[in-house]
Amino acid sequence: MNVIRSEEQTAFVISADVVKFVNDALIVNTTITSFKNCRFAFNEGAEFVEFDGKGKSRRFTETPSWFITPNDFARGQWLINHELSDYGTKEFISAFIAKFPNVKERREHCDLLFDLQLDKSLPPPQQPAPARKAGNKNRITTKPKILDLGSQEIFNQFFERLEMAVNSNRFPTLQILTGHEDITKAPTPLKGAVRTWFKAITGELPPNNKRVEAGNVDLFCAPIREQLTQVKAAGLEPYYQALSQAIQEAGEQYIADFSFKLSQ
Known part of the structure; x- marks a missing residue:
């Protein structure tokens, strides 16, 4: 932030932590006044984002004139x-x-x-194996693992969307919980975190299309409303901090196997 506040035009190589910080911030809002007049290059100059004088962001892949290798x-x-x-x-x-x-x-x-x-100087990569027919022949699991974005603000937005959905008797689908109508455009880390947080609160995974088509929205939402009341009684901030710590301690656990209960 000291670099950003500098009145001089300065260039820095940014660490992976800074890349994550910028990308996480862009998930929350595409206009960030703290980043006004800043420019970022990601993936060794494969993609770029710049903020204008008001902090409005613009992403593009063409190499800009300001990029320094x-x-x-x-x-x-x-x-x-x-x-x-x-x-x-x-x-x-x-x-x-x-x-x-x-x-x-x-x-x-x-x-x-x-x-x-x-x-x-690294050894040349091995030739790729011959293409095989699609299918999980090696029986390697594709179950998603737990994930946390480390952002109280994003968790609060998720909680608000979840509460609005169940209070209006709507299935809290991933589209609703992430705020992306086209779920294919939602960032993968956001989807992973939303699934993890939902599982921690409700004990279930977000409803898929089959669950929605089957109906019974009243039966699905009623217990979640009670669970949300308990979370609010504990306080969103202490609840999320405890949940975030539990996710870190769980390590490589699968979302389907993850459970969390705030100790009293």
Whole structure:
């Protein structure tokens, strides 16, 4: 945020945490005043998002004139950003090692600075196996695993949509819970989190088309209304914080097997 507030035009290589932060923010709102006049390049320059002077976002895949390749960036602004531009060779090496103790991260930065082309030194990929007929012949499970977006605000929006649906006797489908009428356009992490949160509150998965077509919306919504009342009595914020911690502790558990109850 200090970089964003800077009056000067500054370039930085962003970490995966920043990428997640920006993308999660865009799920909530496409206009973010805190990001006004900021530009982000994701996936090694494969996609871009920029915010105008009012914070309104625009996504596109064409390479804009403002994009700087990681290698060009590393040989210029990178040294200044990391306060390494005034070091001699010996001092630079010592400071560089101290700044990046993680070997993987150190290799990535060395690759940028010195154009080591480490990706080209890897062994060539194996030839793909012959195409087979579709089908889960290896019996590898496709069940989704639990997921949490780490955002109180997104959880509150999910809870509000769920409450509005059951109070009006409507099946709380994924379309309603994610706010995306075309569910194919909803971000996969959002769908995973919504399924996980719904399972934690209700003990069930969101109703699919077969469940909706079968009817019985009154029987489906009545117990959920009582469960939502209990969550509100506990408080949305403490409930979500406890749920988020439980999801982290559960690790790689499947959504269908996940359960959660707020301890009193």
